[in-house]
Amino acid sequence: MNRTEPADTPLGDAFHVYDTTLRDGAQREGISYSVTDKLAVARLLDELGVGFIEGGWPGALPKDTEFFARASQGELALKHAALVAFGSTRKASTNASDDAQVRALLDSQAPVITLVAKSDRRHIERALRVDVAEACEMVRDTVSFLVSEGRRVFLDAEHFFDGYAFDPDTALRVLMAAGEGGADVAVLCDTNGGQLPLGIAETVREVADKTGLRLGIHCQDDTSCAVANSVAAVQAGATHVQCTANGYGERAGNADLFAVIGNLVTKLDMDVLPTGGAAELTRVSHALAEIANIAPDTHQAYVGASAFAHKAGLHASAIKVDPLLYNHIDPSVVGNDMRVLVTEMAGRASLELKGRELGVDLASQPTALTNVVEKVKTLEAKGWSFEAADASLELLLRRAMDDDGDGLGDALAPEAPFELESYRVVLDHRSDGEVISEATVKVHVAGERVIATAEGNGPVNALDAALRKALSPSLAWLDSVELADYKVRILPGMHGTDAVTRVLIESSDREREWTTVGVHENIVEASWLALCDALVHKAMRVAF
């Protein structure tokens, strides 16, 4: 735990990937990490191989104090990263050694400390209410005290770019004070997030020339340029980049760690992670979204589920021949996958490719492939859509192979774990204003006819509850299956018919998620179809 440099990374201390998910990322509305969450986040970031993990602000936030205590007592064994505590410089007109906040930083036992200091004269005068000389002295004194206590110190120069534009002299004096105190890196922060990359690059070059200091960069995403600004700063000479997982952070968020690393590794050929680290980007991104309890952004660069997904039928056949002509990188480099979406323009090529992705070899069975193409076209004309419903598509592919009649497909075709006889849903808005949903299902399962009734907070919830009640005595795995997400889309009528409803259900069994689709003019029936596919798909996985 006394490491102050990244370990076992090709670039060593020459380049810092610095993560502040646990401090600045936690500013995002809706995120509330427990201490256990924080330890889990730190472990995942370390597995990925970042060089520095900022754990929080000990002394200011009780949870952060506890995090550092538990980390230093052996609950956090880091392979690659050095642990960092974040805090403020001492108050005005005191000594750093007497300042309680500064003491708390030492008490955290963190070997590296990042101090935040104001570098915009307006903030120094209006918020801090001291003059520039005292502000510089607060920086110099606090840095040199912590260095004398054996800590490595970085300085976050808050509002640097706005301050430098307003009064460059003050901004530079604050940086120089940090350097004089013994800080290793002066981090230029775009705290309000208003910068653009060409300007950032110019300023970083100027400041490096004028100060001779080692520079870092910290960007907020208020212009939607945080990733670009961070990379531009590195191209201009910064050798320390502060990011958060998935760009979590206040307002529009911070620079996304995964996109910044993806760009550094694949565009600038910088080995900023340990060997094998880049291939962990997608997994770690999704795991951190899980812990933050925020749905992953399917369209996130590099790591999103759709980041390499192609929809256009136009290119599908060309992609098969030469995937790298249609992707900016090989998705496996960042641990992602190329998914081909099936849409109304679906042709043989994209379905064959999709089959291969799902482990169904259609190439060797042209008749089955023809059946599938026809089936998908017919269903899509009725409003079905398989682009987001891989599990339903897989069932359809496997069933089509069964239809082929060559006996080969039969082993692959899923058997339904139950058969429906009928269901009835009753919705009552009573005269006292209460609304009640009740469902009854009659099903055949494990050789028996079962009838079950349940209530729910809506028709689909009631139907799901009744079905579970009927099936769970016979199907042991059912308890592990959860309905994780439910989406509804009303489609305008096609060819003069009435509107239909398309339902997507995402299910989860704690190990895996899968999505199924149902389409019907009746929303409850559409939901029922998607629900049944979800269970059949799970049953198939259990069987194989």
Place this chain on the structure above:
Amino acid sequence: MNRTEPADTPLGDAFHVYDTTLRDGAQREGISYSVTDKLAVARLLDELGVGFIEGGWPGALPKDTEFFARASQGELALKHAALVAFGSTRKASTNASDDAQVRALLDSQAPVITLVAKSDRRHIERALRVDVAEACEMVRDTVSFLVSEGRRVFLDAEHFFDGYAFDPDTALRVLMAAGEGGADVAVLCDTNGGQLPLGIAETVREVADKTGLRLGIHCQDDTSCAVANSVAAVQAGATHVQCTANGYGERAGNADLFAVIGNLVTKLDMDVLPTGGAAELTRVSHALAEIANIAPDTHQAYVGASAFAHKAGLHASAIKVDPLLYNHIDPSVVGNDMRVLVTEMAGRASLELKGRELGVDLASQPTALTNVVEKVKTLEAKGWSFEAADASLELLLRRAMDDDGDGLGDALAPEAPFELESYRVVLDHRSDGEVISEATVKVHVAGERVIATAEGNGPVNALDAALRKALSPSLAWLDSVELADYKVRILPGMHGTDAVTRVLIESSDREREWTTVGVHENIVEASWLALCDALVHKAMRVAF
């Protein structure tokens, strides 16, 4: 509809804000616009004041063909924008005038046409399977044919940056062929989205020097730099920028129209929108998300609900004193708000403005206004959203004025044309596979208690039918009211509660459309609430 230049914008034709939401944006997984949706999207983009709206690919997609037909028949009156049809250059070894796809572009009646052409030699040789000379001839011939037919033509040079890096000569020859044919703008496309801003700026400068052509930029977001790349290209000399609303698009998406405009207007001081346009950014962004049926990204730069929201703590009091020290811009410039609100709609000023727009004078009644603000906040915390439901908002405003108790509002407050006692909906999936929906309503109307039962193709349809059966003998105007569109969004549970369903119903009486909203954990009850609001709103219009 014959406009080929932006109208009533300060920069006129000198700078092009070009929107391709309806074509490239529609490539996003999960987006499926109806023709009516497309018309609504185009109207909103025109209200914002973009210069060009690319409507789709006529001849290739039936929906797009229909969109252009309806647009040219008077369903789309654009105040600012010119309408653009997108298509491919002619096939190899033919004449442009004989090419069916090229003909379809003319048939669309669009005054401006954007042609896509390959500019990467590898794509020309491997996907197009022609030599570079023929590829250039396909461009020159198609452009000059369309120009001779009176169209303004832009060229999208696909895979330009990758192609230019691989073989600059070929990439430049394709651009020059377009210029020789008479194209007005050569748009450099980062089709695979792998570029970074410093490189983009350098290439744009070089290409401008070497070709002398007017250049445009089209960026995909695969490095999370699409906005930055677009802005860097403009700083390097591009005067035409192609974007999509909220960055919708294939894979990681396209450059976000709202962030690009936000940056051009507030960072580069470019008046790219008509006067007042920038203040519409937030509203239009959210309305377009509604139509796409995609939850708005709360952390989106400039327009996100959290874009200017500060989590309490460190800066809270300082922000009150001097907000501009903690925000990169004044949020009102882009129609956004700094307060931590569920949406920007809940502010006093915007509700007052909204009231005026709907003919309800709230300015003179501060108590009523306070009631409305509180009511909207409470409802929005429960998942209600009035951004796309003006009719429900109008009812809420009028009811609040009634609550004011000063007697003044009463005349304006709508009386419900009927009162519900109860309803019951029964859904049967019978053992023969048939699915039946039946609804019974008990209502009080015109002094009588009426019970009516009807069937429908789903629970909401059955409920609507039963209600009509009960009411139409008493309410003569009911027959003219139609349910024109119905949208459903499942909202994740708030504060640990279960998920709720938000339903939007668009109604029409052949003269006018109006939209109402209902929210409940039970989808049928949510639909019922929206349905009732729709009828009450119509009754109010009949009464006044």
